[in-house]
Amino acid sequence: MAQAPVSRMKKKDIIDLSRRKCKHNHSIIGYHCQSWDGCPEERIGFLDIETTDFKADRGIVICYCLRDLKTRKVYSAKISGKDMLSQNKDKKVLRQFLKDLSGFDRVITFYGKGFDVPFLRTRALIRGLEFPFYGEITHDDIYFIARSKLRLSRNSQENVAKMITGRTEKTHFDFKVWEAARDGKVWAINKVYIHNLKDINDLERIYHKIINFSRKQNSSI
Numbered sequence: 230m231a232q233a234p235v236s237r238m239k240k241k242d243i244i245d246l247s248r249r250k251c252k253h254n255h256s257i258i259g260y261h262c263q264s265w266d267g268c269p270e271e272r273i274g275f276l277d278i279e280t281t282d283f284k285a286d287r288g289i290v291i292c293y294c295l296r297d298l299k300t301r302k303v304y305s306a307k308i309s310g311k312d313m314l315s316q317n318k319d320k321k322v323l324r325q326f327l328k329d330l331s332g333f334d335r336v337i338t339f340y341g342k343g344f345d346v347p348f349l350r351t352r353a354l355i356r357g358l359e360f361p362f363y364g365e366i367t368h369d370d371i372y373f374i375a376r377s378k379l380r381l382s383r384n385s386q387e388n389v390a391k392m393i394t395g396r397t398e399k400t401h402f403d404f405k406v407w408e409a410a411r412d413g414k415v416w417a418i419n420k421v422y423i424h425n426l427k428d429i430n431d432l433e434r435i436y437h438k439i440i441n442f443s444r445k446q447n448s449s450i
Contacts (some may be wrong), residue, residue, distance in 0.1 A: 250293060273298040274333040275436065277428045278345050279421045281411050285351035289319040291410055292422045293326050293349075294429045295333070303429070304329040307422045309410070310413035320356045333366060339386045339432050340372040346450055366450040371402060371435055378442045389430040393438050398427035 275296040282288025292307035306325040312318055330336070338345050346368065353360040375381070375389045382388070387399040400423070409417030421435065 270309065271334045271378060272329075272332060273335045273337060274304075275429050275432050276336045276338050276341060276345060276424055278349065279425045280348060281407065281409075283344070285355070289313075290322050290326070290349070290352055291319075291418060292322065294422075294425050295326070295329050295336075296429050296433065297333075297339075297435070298433075303426065305422070305425075306387045307418055309417045310418065313411070313413035313418070317356070319352060320358070323353055323356055323358055327353065327360070330366065334368065335367045337369050337371060337432065337436055339389075339428075339435065340370065341347050342368065342370045342448070361450055363449045365421045367445075368448050368450045369440075370448075371432065371439065373446070374439050374443045375435070378439060386428065386431055386435070390435055394431075394434040398430050400424045400427060 271442070275298065276293070278293040279291045280288045281291060293305060295304040296302070297304070306322045306329075308319055308322050312321055336346075350360045371383070372384065372386075376384045380395070381392055387397050390397040390399070403420075406417050406420050410421050
C-alpha cells in the first residue's frame, strides 16, 4: 500500500504516523521498522523448496527447508511415500510448512519471488489451506541482489555461491531420482530432501556475502 510523502500529508496524519509502532514496539515510518538492522527481535528464515514440476497445478511439494538465521535450526518436512500416492499428496507437508512459517517475520530466498513463494501459495489454495496475506511476512530475494550488484556470466544460485563464497554444495538434477520420488520411493524422496538442505546451505552463505550491498526489500511474501 503506497503512502504519500510527508510533505503532502495532513498534520493529523503525520502525528498518527509518529505514534506507530511495529509489532516489536519500535518506532516505524510508513509500514517498516526503521531500526538500522530491522527489529532486533525479527525472526529471519532461509527458505527453499523442492517440487515435482515447475507449475503448481501440475506439480506438488516434495519437501521444504526453513532455517532460522539466529539459531540455525532447520524446520522441514518431506512427503511420505504413502502420501505421494494419495489423493491429498502434499497437504500434510503444506500444513506443516504454514505452521513453521507462522513463527517467522521475514524469509530469505533465491528466486523465491519467481518460484518458491508463488508455488507454495498456489498449492496452499488448491489444498484449501490459508496462506499468509499481504504484509504479514516480509521477503528478501537474494537473486535480485546478485543480479543487480554482481556481474556474472550466470546468476544461478550454484554459480553465485561458487564465485563469491568459493564453493557450492549444489547437487545436479537427476531425472531418475525425481521420477522415483514422484512414484513414492522413499530413498528418492530422501535424496531430494538432502538436495534441498544443500541448497539452503548455499543460500545462507550467499546471503552473508551480499546482503549489505542492498537495502532490505521489505516486500511482502
